[in-house]
Amino acid sequence: xxESRLAARKDAPALxxxxxxxxxxxxxxxLFAAVLLVxxxxxxxxxxxxxxxxxxxxxxLSELLVRMTPLLLTAVAVALPSRLGLINVGGEGQxxxxxxxxxxxxxxxxxxxxxxxxxxxxxxxFLGGALWAAIPGVLRAARLVNETIxxxxxxxxxxxxxxxxxxxxxxxxxxxxxxxxxxxxxAAQLPTFFDTRxxxxxxxxxxxxxxxxxxxxxxxxxxxxxxxxxxxxxxxxLGIPVATWVVVALAIGGGFAGLxxxxxxxxxxxxxxxxxxxxFGFTGFLISWLAGGRPLGILFMAFLLAIITSxxxxxxxxxxxxxxxxNILLALILFLVLARQPLRGGAK
Amino acid sequence: xNPVVPLLEVRAITKRYGAVTANEGVDLSLxxxxxxxxxxxxxxxxxxxxxxxxxxxxxxxxxxxLEGQPVVFPSPxxxxxxxxxxxxxxxxxxxALSVAENIALFxxxxxxxxxxxxxxxxxxxxxxxxxxxxxxxxxxxQLAVGDLQKVEILKLLLGRARVLIFDEPTKVLAxxxxxxxxxxxxxxxxxxYAILFITHKLREVLACADRITVxxxxxxxxxxxxxxxxxxxxxxxxxxxxDLAGRPDPEAPTSPPPSSRPTxxxxxxxxxxxxxxxxxxxxxxxxxxxxxxxxxxxSGSGQKELGDLIxxxxxxxxxxxxxxxxxxxxxxxxxxxxxxVAFVPEDPLVMAAVPGMSVxxxxxxxxxxxxxxxxxxxxxxxxxxxGQSFRALAFPVPRLDPPMGALSGGTLQRVVxxxxxxxxxxxVVALYPTRGxxxxxxxxxxxxxxxxxxxxxxxxxxxxxxxxxxxMSDRLLVLYGGALVxxxxxxxxxxxxxxxxxxxxxxxVHG
Numbered sequence: 001x002x003e004s005r006l007a008a009r010k011d012a013p014a015l016x017x018x019x020x021x022x023x024x025x026x027x028x029x030x031l032f033a034a035v036l037l038v039x040x041x042x043x044x045x046x047x048x049x050x051x052x053x054x055x056x057x058x059x060x061l062s063e064l065l066v067r068m069t070p071l072l073l074t075a076v077a078v079a080l081p082s083r084l085g086l087i088n089v090g091g092e093g094q095x096x097x098x099x100x101x102x103x104x105x106x107x108x109x110x111x112x113x114x115x116x117x118x119x120x121x122x123x124x125x126f127l128g129g130a131l132w133a134a135i136p137g138v139l140r141a142a143r144l145v146n147e148t149i150x151x152x153x154x155x156x157x158x159x160x161x162x163x164x165x166x167x168x169x170x171x172x173x174x175x176x177x178x179x180x181x182x183x184x185x186x187a188a189q190l191p192t193f194f195d196t197r198x199x200x201x202x203x204x205x206x207x208x209x210x211x212x213x214x215x216x217x218x219x220x221x222x223x224x225x226x227x228x229x230x231x232x233x234x235x236x237x238l239g240i241p242v243a244t245w246v247v248v249a250l251a252i253g254g255g256f257a258g259l260x261x262x263x264x265x266x267x268x269x270x271x272x273x274x275x276x277x278x279x280f281g282f283t284g285f286l287i288s289w290l291a292g293g294r295p296l297g298i299l300f301m302a303f304l305l306a307i308i309t310s311x312x313x314x315x316x317x318x319x320x321x322x323x324x325x326x327n328i329l330l331a332l333i334l335f336l337v338l339a340r341q342p343l344r345g346g347a348k
Numbered sequence: 349x350n351p352v353v354p355l356l357e358v359r360a361i362t363k364r365y366g367a368v369t370a371n372e373g374v375d376l377s378l379x380x381x382x383x384x385x386x387x388x389x390x391x392x393x394x395x396x397x398x399x400x401x402x403x404x405x406x407x408x409x410x411x412x413x414l415e416g417q418p419v420v421f422p423s424p425x426x427x428x429x430x431x432x433x434x435x436x437x438x439x440x441x442x443x444a445l446s447v448a449e450n451i452a453l454f455x456x457x458x459x460x461x462x463x464x465x466x467x468x469x470x471x472x473x474x475x476x477x478x479x480x481x482x483x484x485x486x487x488x489x490q491l492a493v494g495d496l497q498k499v500e501i502l503k504l505l506l507g508r509a510r511v512l513i514f515d516e517p518t519k520v521l522a523x524x525x526x527x528x529x530x531x532x533x534x535x536x537x538x539x540x541y542a543i544l545f546i547t548h549k550l551r552e553v554l555a556c557a558d559r560i561t562v563x564x565x566x567x568x569x570x571x572x573x574x575x576x577x578x579x580x581x582x583x584x585x586x587x588x589x590x591d592l593a594g595r596p597d598p599e600a601p602t603s604p605p606p607s608s609r610p611t612x613x614x615x616x617x618x619x620x621x622x623x624x625x626x627x628x629x630x631x632x633x634x635x636x637x638x639x640x641x642x643x644x645x646x647s648g649s650g651q652k653e654l655g656d657l658i659x660x661x662x663x664x665x666x667x668x669x670x671x672x673x674x675x676x677x678x679x680x681x682x683x684x685x686x687x688x689v690a691f692v693p694e695d696p697l698v699m700a701a702v703p704g705m706s707v708x709x710x711x712x713x714x715x716x717x718x719x720x721x722x723x724x725x726x727x728x729x730x731x732x733x734x735g736q737s738f739r740a741l742a743f744p745v746p747r748l749d750p751p752m753g754a755l756s757g758g759t760l761q762r763v764v765x766x767x768x769x770x771x772x773x774x775x776v777v778a779l780y781p782t783r784g785x786x787x788x789x790x791x792x793x794x795x796x797x798x799x800x801x802x803x804x805x806x807x808x809x810x811x812x813x814x815x816x817x818x819x820m821s822d823r824l825l826v827l828y829g830g831a832l833v834x835x836x837x838x839x840x841x842x843x844x845x846x847x848x849x850x851x852x853x854x855x856x857v858h859g
Contacts, residue, residue: 220720230705234699236661237681237714238700238713238714240682
């Protein structure tokens with residue numbers, strides 16, 4: 001009984017949070033409508049097109065879930081380190097490295113049976129992102145380089161490694177115009193559901209979100225991590241191994257982003273390509289930030305941003321607008337959220 | 349300038365914070381062309397008085413007079429406009445900007461478009477006149493601490509201050525820099541500036557002050573004119589005729605049984621100091637079970653560093669640390685805590701608690717693996733153990749759900765103490781444990797340290813409150829400049845001697 005009372009008490013602010021974000025989205029949509037009007041387009045038609053292509057059909061919905069998969073994972077990649085006060089801007093690079101290492105596994109052992117190859121490649125995907133994120137983690141723990149800078153800069157390195165691989169050793173025969181790795185064998189394709197493109201990575205993303213919540217809120221490790229985020233000096237003085245946790249938290253976060261990359265190559269593209277991600281890692285950062293690291297908020301925001309980024313594709317086709325206009329909408333939302341903060345008691 | 353009317357005078361200033369009286373009927377006058385030293389222990393009321401003068405704090409009663417005219421400073425802005433400037437302990441400069449830019453920022457009457465070169469010229473001119481030579485185009489980030497202080501002083505001079513307040517200016521300086529500062533004082537004095545020099549270091553006062561006012565417990569204790577002061581007179585005025593020889597404590601054994609083993613020993617322990625930290629130099633120290641070892645010293649003598657060294661937060665550069673007869677020189681904090689070391693800090697919200705987490709979660713922090721249950725924490729067992737600890741200490745059990753940051757200072761300290769005392773610690777490191785607490789909380793913290801001692805814990809009590817140390821300590825150590833300069837058993841120290849050692853006006857004594 002005590003627990004249900006507690007839950008009721010927690011619900012009230014949660015509802016207020018949802019209402020607040022709904023209001024912010026409404027204002028952003030209204031402002032974006034003005035932008036569309038100035039561009040000589042009909043905003044109502046644009047929104048109707050977007051609705052039709054995403055939410056109103058089974059196919060549209062399924063495509064939303066496909067898009068949500070990497071967004072959820074990269075959002076968790078940001079949210080987990082943020083609970084220790086770490087800012088991971090490197091989700092994009094970690095996603096690339098996860099895709100890269102998973103691809104390496106698939107290309108090295110193409111003949112392995114499916115039951116072995118899939119978990120093995122998934123593990124490599126996690127490792128690729130984790131090791132990539134551990135570099136800034138170690139640098140930060142040794143007090144050499146700020147993790148924000150290091151994760152950001154490594155974003156520019158990872159795609160070059162992919163480029164090298166697909167222009168060089170992994171280049172598929174006969175695709176001279178468009179460098180990419182050979183198509184993965186059947187055994188390396190993630191299972192898909194209901195004749196759609198929704199793949200097993202979506203389940204993995206939901207599990208990751210749940211694991212993130214359980215880890216932070218229910219385990220003794222979560223207490224340590226939140227203590228570091230809440231007061232690093234006290235955490236240090238109370239014997240919590242701060243440096244170790246900094247590396248571990250960034251690595252786990254990077255691992256989740258790596259899983260997103262693995263999902264893209266093994267669930268969507270079926271091979272390694274340069275155009276692996278239209279900035280999933282950065283959108284993931286935005287999602288985690290907008291959701292304040294709250295798991296349900298991440299789920300909601302990932303859904304919302306999946307719609308918005310889909311709108312980019314729709315508007316390109318139906319209205320002849322460049323994809324980049326959705327960046328205006330994203331920026332408007334971010335701006336409104338930021339503008340809201342100082343009124344509620346200043347910077348963090 | 350009329351020498352009879354003081355440049356600045358305060359009369360009967362009283363300021364209370366709740367039950368604490370910080371200033372009571374304080375009179376002070378500053379004349380142009382003299383250095384006036386304000387001397388006193390920590391908590392004697394020096395800072396409060398300087399804040400009143402600078403307009404930071406409004407006094408409850410009392411008046412300020414500027415050249416004989418009554419004035420009121422609602423904020424530092426008005427005080428600055430009236431020619432009063434203050435050099436703070438923490439410099440207020442912008443590291444990325446140049447010296448000239450930093451100073452220009454401070455000047456109130458600067459036009460929106462100004463010539464930085466003109467400011468630079470003025471900086472050079474003032475610099476040469478008063479021995480404050482700094483390159484106006486240098487970036488502040490690159491300057492040494494002594495130069496930063498020069499910039500702060502120049503800021504005030506260019507802002508046409510005539511009364512300069514220095515709040516413990518030598519705390520951050522090396523000895524030769526302090527000597528240079530006193531030469532600056534002399535140059536300023538010669539041109540008619542009034543200087544208020546706040547400090548607790550006797551040698552420095554005698555080296556540069558014309559007049560000296562001594563404060564104790566919020567009141568002016570007395571004053572000395574030029575050439576009247578002696579070290580002895582200052583010490584006895586600063587610390588008073590207190591009965592500091594250690595009071596007999598009928599409830600406790602006066603000293604632990606001589607056979608009791610040391611819980612902690614330092615042998616020639618040294619630790620480097622960087623930045624504002626104090627290096628520790630070859631400390632020999634032992635804390636036996638059932639003994640309270642007090643550590644006296646003026647602030648910045650290495651007290652915090654000593655506590656951190658014992659807790660395992662600072663590396664040893666030489667010597668060794670022994671815990672319960674085992675070499676613990678390289679133990680981590682976690683291992684020391686696991687072994688039974690507890691820490692009672694001055695400001696728990698900074699050093700020992702996480703404000704955003706619940707009281708319950710804060711209670712489990714730092715308890716090592718005691719309440720682990722597979723990957724979770726056994727909250728029920730924790731609550732039972734902590735409840736017992738609260739009851740054993742006669743503290744009320746607080747509500748466990750609210751965030752720690754929502755608690756009052758006294759309750760917060762009690763939560764931290766209940767956690768630290770829950771597992772019968774073998775050693776308690778108490779770092780200014782009663783600072784900022786009200787009288788009742790202070791009494792209960794002291795009682796509890798005594799009870800822990802009687803229960804067989806070794807206790808290191810670091811404090812700047814000499815009365816507290818006198819009342820509590822079975823043995824008193826004196827720390828000065830990172831070295832132990834005195835070591836007295838209970839009942840064998842005299843206040844004058846301890847005062848001399850604390851202020852560095854006397855060489856090492858081992859009683």
